[in-house]
Amino acid sequence: MGKYFGTSGIREVVNEKLTPELALRVGKALGTYLGGGTVVVGKDTRTSGEMLKNALISGLLSVGVEVIDIGLAPTPLTGFAIRLYGADAGVTITASHNPPEYNGIKVWQPNGMAYTPEMEAQLEAIIDSGNFKKAPWNEIGRVRKADPRKEYIKRALEMVHLDGSYTVVLDAGNGAGSIISPYLQRELGNKVISLNSHPSGFFVRELEPNAKSLSALAKTVKAMNADVGIAHDGDADRIGVVDDRGNFVEYEVMLSLIAGYMLRKFGKGKVVTTVDAGFALDDYVRPLGGEVIRTRVGDVAVADELARHGGVFGGEPSGTWIIPQWNLTPDGIFAGALVMEMVDKLGPLSELAREVPRYVTLRAKIPCPNEKKAKAMEIIAREALKTFDYKRLIDIDGVRIENDEWWILFRPSGTEPIMRITLEAHTEEKARELMERAKRLVKKAIGDIQI
Template sequence: MGRYFGTSGIRGEVNKELTPELALRVGMALGTYLGSGTVVVGTDTRTSSEMIKRAVVSGLLSTGVDVIDIGVAPTPLTGFAIRIYDAEAGVTITASHNPPEYNGIKIWDKNGMAYTPDKERELERLMEEGKFKKAPWNEIGKLTRTSPKEDYIEAALKMVKLQGSYTVVVDTGNGAGALVSPYLQRELGNKVISLNAHPDGRFARELEPNAKSLSMLAKTVKVMKADVGIAHDGDADRIGIVDDEGNFVEYEVMLSLIAGYILRKFGKGKVITTVDAGFALDDYLRPLGGEVIRTRVGDVAVAEELARHGGIFGGEPSGTWIIPQWNLTPDGIFAGALVLEMIDRFGPISELAKEVPRYATLRSKIPCPNEKKQMVMALIRERIGEFFSYEREITIDGVRIEGSDWWVLFRPSGTEPVMRITLEAHTEDKARGLMEEAERLVRWAVEKAKTP
């Protein structure tokens, strides 16, 4: 059976891996799987999104499922629309932070949560078998077009309130967030300066919001003497923050701050994060009454654990945050509103960030062909004890080993032909030493896996 879905839906280069034919089969499979009801479909701003969307929509309609087309819409808006239109599912046409020549298809359930691997496997089975439901001419699905943008902003304003007004620079990278994020900030009462807000599908910067890609945002915040800079990836399910001094706030630090704020806003509870999150989160949240639970990388795993444990907040150290009081869809736009509320109540981010413990975090990517990943991981598990002396091992997603003041995570990328290494230690020297050994182990495993 073909494997179409990765860690974040289907992704691929347009008209190579991701074709209209494949998109049509996805729509027909989803419609067959659901049997009836309504599906919300939205797209990011990529040049190929309309083409892929129409193929998916055609597939859905052919099975007798109704479709609400919400047009160009960030992922959070799709998740929100599922709820307000009482839909059975949602589809976002997006490749998130990938380059413009890529696109993807991500599917959400009626609760706004990404489809689990089990549901994706079922769709793959239907796509392989090709036994799709075909509605008679008088029962073909109905297509309607609308936008829930105003409803989204109205609902967000009921949950987030500011006493003061702030200068906010919003950099949406010419992605779909440009249609909602600056407008929500304005409605909160802030003065908004927009960067890269032309949704033309060509993107003005690397879409992943990090220190390098947000250098222009950092300069703008400084020059305009703004209170904060907010950035998103292509579909605005992520958020990146530049503080009032024009510095990019590391993901780990921002994850700790927002999780801490959620605990203050909604009360004590369980915080769900992933195996690549560091010890700083635990150390910062413990005094605030937060219990940290780790799961597999990916927003669907975080959402599943939130639902299972009745968690109060879920977040990954990639700027992907889920606020269950709002929705189970990762939402960088609503997150931006919460960041402003946190500033309003507790002061500038540059000051708040000083309270978060700082440990040395390093990340590395080692090239590894996709077909070798399974063998490489098996070799790493087999030989890891020869390279490291450790106290604890976690294998829910890749392999994470821990000492008293350090950890190293090895896992294959779900979106690129690479092995990822993430690690943390209390000192830079210790971190560099660990990375040297970790890279040596992975390179050895990749080399070894080449020969049967």
């Protein structure tokens, strides 16, 4: 983590750490880093979006960069627009699934992949140096407005085809997905029932699309006798899915199902996921010709590995999926279309979900001040290796220890002052026992640090 950029760009409380002044400096720094060219800028529905977007655009213009302002736009649409218009970079003003008082700035490469930590570090160095390029009065950049939605839907329909028509309930969480996701589903030939699809910036549910936050979606799917429920977070880079019986399909199960469908659709190959993904994925995709590769948490790490290995599909067990045949930007909207194609070709979700192996996954968050994280991880790594009887160790992002029956991941959050514990075991009893031991270890490690 850098001074400004975390796991997923800059993400802070508005008018505290994330101010118009900072957005202006990020715009100047990005323009200086690029040395000119064109940048696509979009924003999600947050009330602070317009303020931050305009400040960022001012910074870009001041160094002579041309700006394509696509206005209210989910992250996937920004990624699509960068490639559509042949831009040199893109920026989304979004805090993704964080509460409404947050906002953020996420920067994208020409291929639709997020900026890497190394690229963000270079931007930070320029921000702090204040050594910004200044364009003379007659070379200041210009803004033009554009709306890539029609082209996005047109191209998505070239890749996804349904033979039947289905009833889909779509919960956009009052986020930016509401301006395109229901429309794409309708163009696919489905009957669409929209929930929370007025892009107000005031969120009526928790934005992370999980079982708890999607209880209204689940009830609506059941009441309307719908085939599928689809939900997004604030910028629609994620997807949450409810099956035809009104049950939330757990992230791990959905990840396995869609990875398997991608192998069926595009052929055998590598599936990229993160260190917090469970064994079910490996067990489900292996018979379909899939080989699982694990990397650091965060969509940029997944996209990076996909590009490097020429993978078939990449996804995190948080509903963040990257379909490289489409784009290297995480895309919950296109993912929703693929879910419907999978249902169309393979059958109801409730039946498909039964084919995925079920193990017990537990997650915990332990409060941990940011300044204690590095030292705590050192202690945790040292003590975990003594405490648990493990066979394999993965330390590319936090510490993951595993044997054939279970795994535990200790990892500091990149966006919040917490330490995360994720684990999986074959039985509930074993999972609970491991979690108790893991929690004790983490709490002791944090408590032992004197600042």
